[in-house]
Amino acid sequence: MAGDEIRRNMALFPIGIVMKLTDLTARQIRYYEQHELIQPARTAGNQRLFSFNDVERLLEIKALIEKGVNIAGIKQVMNPVGESADDGTIINELSEVKRRELSESQLHRMLKQQIMSGNKRPGQVSLIQGELSRFYKNK
């Protein structure tokens, strides 16, 4: 149903509320926005306004961060951040939510693949930081 979609993407709360909802600091939230992991709307006064989708997205980001995945890794796991709607009418990213829900195993598979392929080539960034890497690193 489209009505549901508009409600999910409707910009509602300021960063203060989102901080409490996600347990993330404003610094982190803004940082993730800089790296295009989220794209909250803005008020006339340039204040950020987040939608439920943004909050869910942040929770996923938080989960991945806690698993030791860095921004580069999250970008690969998460969806392509909104293709700007040129028609500029209505936001039509229907199944965006579903599409980005990868299973744990799938995520690990991707991460392992990353590590196995050796992320030492120039231009390639390591996706793992700390913990997680030890699961796949030799021994």
Add this chain to the structure above:
DNA sequence: GTTCTGACA
């Protein structure tokens, strides 16, 4: 009072 951007002892 809250949020924003830029910057770094």
Add this chain to the structure above:
DNA sequence: TGTCAGGA
């Protein structure tokens, strides 16, 4: 990432 400045 935290935190401070200086403004909106």
